[in-house]
Amino acid sequence: MTQAYAQIVGWGRYVPSRILTNHDLAQMVDTSDEWIRSRTGILERRMAGPKESSSTMGARAAMAALEVADLAPSRLDLIICATITPDYPLAATASLIQDAIGATHAGAFDLNAGCSSFVYAISVGAQYIASGAARNVLIVGADTISRILDWTDRATCVLFGDGAGAVVLRMSEHPTGVLHCVLGSDGSGAESLYIPAGGSRLPASAETIQAKQHFVKMDGHEVFRFAVTAMSQAATQAIAGAGLKPDDIDLFIPHQANVRIIQSAARALRLPMERVFVNVDRYGNTSSASVPLALCEAVEQGRLRQGDRLVMVGFGAGLTWAAAVVQWGVPASAARRPWWRTLVQKVWGQQAIVGSAIRRGRRRISAMRVPTVIPTDDDEEPSRKR
């Protein structure tokens, strides 16, 4: 059997239209544009509207990625949604996306590894393809961090933003695509970036809500220190694992949390900033969406050409870190979308909505038809009755 490689053949992104600037934030908490700009590099971020959530943004990014890949949703085998802000605590966001895009033959699950989730999901998706278990895998990174922030805590609320990005991985015989991945975790640092309540350890109660324990708590210094080391070490290991040197890397796509962290990691890797992609200034930290948003913009800006090698690196809550070395295998022309491809996507989108409505309707009708039977002793099969 020939070896199978996971090639990135589609990419797409979605960000909400509402922009929240540093000046807007200065009206809400005791902060300033100067402080946020100089300490983080962030100028503005996007905020989800009332009807938007991780699944709705993720589905928009997914449809855009499928359009570039020229792939029907029904041909997806697997959907992995990297998210730390699922629509519901129970019922995977990946399943909601699967329904919304009409991927009727795909398995679906969520993956939570903090802000490293997207790179973790790339690694998992690539393994499904390498093992032959899947041909077409959709990886979505979607987060609505604005819903889990304490908007009175200036130490955290200025850092984050909402958005989604997605890629389609396709099985290929060409030795390009995902070359090597490194995953890591150190749970002893879990409490330096976490949400204390709402899980099994401290279930939601009036007291936990009163104490604001459902919001992100972070030790910024601790996370900063960890991030610089984790990013550079994970990237170094992944590059070496792919049989390359840092000098062979054409583009470094780091998790967009803070431009100072990115610059320090690039220095440690001895990579000039021209080979580092940065868009934290316009989106802030979008958690699971940050790496795919950056990847999409890099492609749109012509920063990636066929044959280029890139390394995507994440770090975040857990604590976790992850890096993936990828050889870009598609020509720039793949991003050109002829009008008919957009039209076909629109039709698939409508089909998905109608298909979902029919399935929901059928489920309701069958629930009305089949009476709920609670078995009693009298229901025992006659043959088994004495």
Ligand code: UT7
């Ligand atoms: O996906 C992973 C997510 N997390 C991260 O990546 C976070 C990593 N950490 C960081 O990016 C940085 O530690 C921060 C940006 C969070 C903080 O930057 P810093 O340079 O480490 O600032 P600091 O925490 O040392 O705070 C310096 C001062 C403090 O005042 P005092 O004690 O010196 O008087 C803070 O109270 O800045 C104050 N401060 C603020 N001032 C204005 C903290 N937040 C703000 C704010 N506006 N938003």
